[in-house]
Amino acid sequence: xxxxxxxxxxxxxxxxxxxxxxxxxxxxxxxxxxxxxxxxxxxxxxxxxxxxxxxxxxxxxxxxxxxxxxxxxxxxxxxxxxxxxxxxxxxxxxxxxxxxxxxxxxxxxxxxxxxxxxxxxxxxxxxxxxxxxxxxxxxxxxxxxxxxxxxxxxxxxxxxxxxxxxxxxxxxxxxxxxxxxxxxxxxxxxxxxxxxxxxxxxxxxxxxxxxxxxxxxxxxxxxxxxxxxxxxxxxxxxxxxxxxxxxxxxxxxxxxxxxxxxxxxxxxxxxxxxxxxxxxxxxxxxxxxxxxxxxxxxxxxxxxxxxxxxxxxxxxxxxxxxxxxxxxxxxxxxxxxxxxxxxxxxxxxxxxxxxxxxxxxxxxxxxxxxxxxxxxxxxxxxxxxxxxxxxxxxxxxxxxxxxxxxxxxxxxxxxxxxxxxxxxxxxxxxxxxxxxxxxxxxxxxxxxxxxxxxxxxxxxxxxxxxxxxxxxxxxxxxxxxxxxxxxxxxxxxxxxxxxxxxxxxxxxxxxxxxxxxxxxxxxxxxxxxxxxxxxxxxxxxxxxxxxxxxxxxxxxxxxxxxxxxxxxxxxxxxxxxxxxxxxxxxxxxxxxxxxxxxxxxxxxxxxxxxxxxxxxxxxxxxxxxxxxxxxxxxxxxxxxxx
Numbered sequence: 001x002x003x004x005x006x007x008x009x010x011x012x013x014x015x016x017x018x019x020x021x022x023x024x025x026x027x028x029x030x031x032x033x034x035x036x037x038x039x040x041x042x043x044x045x046x047x048x049x050x051x052x053x054x055x056x057x058x059x060x061x062x063x064x065x066x067x068x069x070x071x072x073x074x075x076x077x078x079x080x081x082x083x084x085x086x087x088x089x090x091x092x093x094x095x096x097x098x099x100x101x102x103x104x105x106x107x108x109x110x111x112x113x114x115x116x117x118x119x120x121x122x123x124x125x126x127x128x129x130x131x132x133x134x135x136x137x138x139x140x141x142x143x144x145x146x147x148x149x150x151x152x153x154x155x156x157x158x159x160x161x162x163x164x165x166x167x168x169x170x171x172x173x174x175x176x177x178x179x180x181x182x183x184x185x186x187x188x189x190x191x192x193x194x195x196x197x198x199x200x201x202x203x204x205x206x207x208x209x210x211x212x213x214x215x216x217x218x219x220x221x222x223x224x225x226x227x228x229x230x231x232x233x234x235x236x237x238x239x240x241x242x243x244x245x246x247x248x249x250x251x252x253x254x255x256x257x258x259x260x261x262x263x264x265x266x267x268x269x270x271x272x273x274x275x276x277x278x279x280x281x282x283x284x285x286x287x288x289x290x291x292x293x294x295x296x297x298x299x300x301x302x303x304x305x306x307x308x309x310x311x312x313x314x315x316x317x318x319x320x321x322x323x324x325x326x327x328x329x330x331x332x333x334x335x336x337x338x339x340x341x342x343x344x345x346x347x348x349x350x351x352x353x354x355x356x357x358x359x360x361x362x363x364x365x366x367x368x369x370x371x372x373x374x375x376x377x378x379x380x381x382x383x384x385x386x387x388x389x390x391x392x393x394x395x396x397x398x399x400x401x402x403x404x405x406x407x408x409x410x411x412x413x414x415x416x417x418x419x420x421x422x423x424x425x426x427x428x429x430x431x432x433x434x435x436x437x438x439x440x441x442x443x444x445x446x447x448x449x450x451x452x453x454x455x456x457x458x459x460x461x462x463x464x465x466x467x468x469x470x471x472x473x474x475x476x477x478x479x480x481x482x483x484x485x486x487x488x489x490x491x492x493x494x495x496x497x498x499x500x501x502x503x504x505x506x507x508x509x510x511x512x513x514x515x516x517x518x519x520x521x522x523x524x525x526x527x528x529x530x531x532x533x534x535x536x537x538x539x540x541x542x543x544x545x546x547x548x549x550x551x552x553x554x555x556x557x558x559x560x561x562x563x564x565x566x567x568x569x570x571x572x573x574x575x576x577x578x579x580x581x582x583x584x585x586x587x588x589x590x591x592x593x594x595x596x597x598x599x600x601x602x603x604x605x606x607x608x609x610x611x612x613x614x615x616x617x618x619x620x621x622x623x624x625x626x627x628x629x630x631x632x633x634x635x636x637x638x639x640x641x642x
Contacts, residue, residue, distance in 0.1 A: 023047050024120060026057075026096050026127035035131040035139075036089040043074065043081040043098065043127075049120055054101035056382070057083045058116055060154055061091045062145045065185065067153040071101065071116060071382045087131060092139035094129040095149045097121040097158040101382065116157075124161040126154055143174035144186050151193070156609055164193055188225055192232045206233060220250040234573050257289050264299070275316065278303050294325025302333065309337060312355065327366065332387070334363040339394045342401060345425075346432055350401045357402065360395045367391050389415050393426060396433065405436040424450075424457035431463060440467045451481060454488025458635050461485065486639075490624075497623050500607060504622040506615070509602045511566065511595035514582050519564065519595055521617070528561045528640040530633070531615040533597075533608050535569050536580045540628075541612040542588075549590050551633050560619070561637055565592040568603040568611065616640050 024046035033039040045051060057072045074081040087094060099116030130142055139145070147170045154160040171190040175182055191209060195202040210229040216222035223246050230239035246255045264281075267273075282300040286292055301320045308316035324330045338360035343350030350356065371384045378384075392411050399408035416422065416430045427450050435443035447464040451457070461482055468478045497504050506529075510520035521529065532548060534541035548563075555561040570577045574596060581594050597603055606615065616625035616633070618640035625636045 032132045032136055035087045035091045038084050038086040041083050052100040052119060055119055056099050056101040058097050058099045059085050060095040060149055060157060061087055062148045063088055063091055069157055073376055092131055092142035092145045095154045096127040118159045121158045121160060126158055126160045140178045141181060143170045147171050164197060168193055188228055220253040224255055231571055236573055252288055275304050298325050331363040331366045334359040335391050335394050342397045353398055353402050356398045360398055364391045364395050397429060400433055409433040409437040424455055424460060428460050440470050443467060451485045454492050456489035506617045506621050506623050507605045511597055514594050524562045526619050528619060528637055529617040530563045532565045533568050533603055533611050533613040535611055536584050538611050544612050545590055565594045566597050566602055567594055568597045568600050574598045
């Protein structure tokens with residue numbers, strides 16, 4: 001126990017030192033902040049911190065095995081800031097950072113995704129607040145919860161940087177203080193992290209724990225955790241055999257339910273299904289798994305609603321709209337389907353636009369009602385506001401396609417003047433609507449304003465060039481503006497890359513391809529290299545492949561450009577990983593040079609947080625692009641040749 005106390009003291013001491021270095025702090029107004037009640041928190045910014053006009057507190061926490069975040073408004077009181085937050089009853093620890101409420105990342109399908117730009121993350125350590133339970137004591141599992149946050153959720157959302165060694169120490173401290181915690185699922189997370197560091201020296205420890213779990217003959221959860229261990233160790237045959245045994249032993253259990261939903265989703269595109277067959281499947285599911293939750297029923301209703309869209313039968317849609325349990329989900333689905341029908345882009349005609357307008361209008365009216373009944377202090381206010389702009393954006397595009405230009409401009413104007421997080425696509429649409437309603441000169445001013453700030457958008461440049469020709473303006477003026485835009489865009493891009501990697505220099509690697517040939521980045525010297533990180537199980541990756549194949553074919557005869565498709569995160573043996581990748585290439589007739597990152601080292605080196613992830617490296621070995629979009633890659637590639 002003495003060693004455990006020393007370990008805890010060391011951890012608390014490190015946290016204190018970090019706070020002192022930062023000169024900022026977040027503390028509760030109460031000496032013992034409790035979970036389950038609203039607590040007032042006080043934030044003192046570090047000296048010389050540039051405070052954005054709309055700063056928010058982003059609170060991260062873990063509840064059971066899930067992670068959550070809340071963006072909260074802050075109120076300035078003197079030289080400090082205050083905010084309230086009510087954590088659920090069993091939340092042990094909060095990780096907090098200050099973020100810019102007006103700046104978020106771009107989304108392919110609308111305006112933004114809710115990942116805020118970090119203003120203060122306490123020198124990359126985060127502000128940590130431990131909570132008390134109803135009895136006024138700290139939670140026994142608080143260091144386990146903190147470890148879970150630090151493993152990925154906090155680094156992704158708040159830019160926290162912490163070593164695996166530190167996370168392992170937190171786990172060890174928790175288990176030293178409370179050995180009973182080793183019976184929980186998170187103990188496998190600890191062993192998996194330990195295995196990453198020490199490999200085979202920990203294998204016996206993992207196997208011993210798996211054998212111990214298998215002794216629990218009547219606990220499906222224990223057997224599934226043993227499957228997890230086999231997967232960590234890449235013991236595929238053992239994992240498959242145990243999964244089969246789980247299905248036999250627990251035919252109506254958690255794993256059987258999981259497999260049921262996998263099959264259900266895979267069959268979502270079947271053309272022979274009817275309303276009656278889906279309802280029959282729902283009743284069979286309820287009888288088998290005794291799951292009558294609204295969330296599960298909604299999944300069946302989703303399929304029927306999709307069928308109604310495909311059959312253009314809005315009567316069926318109306319029937320199941322009234323039966324749907326989760327209105328938020330239904331309206332998000334409405335917006336998503338309407339966005340699809342709209343064609344997503346200005347130059348795509350779209351289809352079924354009247355249906356799209358109906359669905360989008362329903363979603364917009366719903367979110368307007370939700371937003372009007374909310375207050376600025378509501379925890380979900382920002383999420384509602386973000387959805388409102390997203391739904392408005394969709395509705396305006398549909399109206400534009402229907403040639404209802406005045407109304408389209410009216411709605412997009414709301415978005416443009418109220419939401420500062422617009423991406424290039426939203427600004428492009430606004431300028432197009434403005435040109436129809438306000439004239440070319442008005443649209444020209446909009447485009448020039450954003451392009452002169454370094455917004456990287458070839459489409460906006462094309463639209464501006466067309467307006468210059470229409471207004472008979474000097475071509476040289478446009479060329480100078482384009483040069484300035486390209487320079488600013490490149491500088492901003494380089495700053496983002498340097499912020500992530502510390503340099504723009506690409507990290508060398510060497511991997512084997514499907515033919516067994518070693519391919520290294522250094523062997524591609526003086527060439528433009530396109531990297532595409534992907535996985536066979538990744539739907540968005542595979543959805544991007546047709547465009548990537550077209551791009552690769554475009555440069556097939558250009559020996560100065562190389563495409564490398566790096567297969568990652570497969571969680572299988574090198575042999576099975578190779579077989580699965582080869583099968584996909586052959587079945588889909590893709591002609592990619594696939595490299596196998598069997599231990600995910602290259603993905604780790606390139607700090608890949610999600611896939612698909614695409615990079616363009618110029619002829620001097622510097623990263624000039626990182627992202628997930630395929631659009632305009634040819635322009636990026638040509639620029640990388642210079």
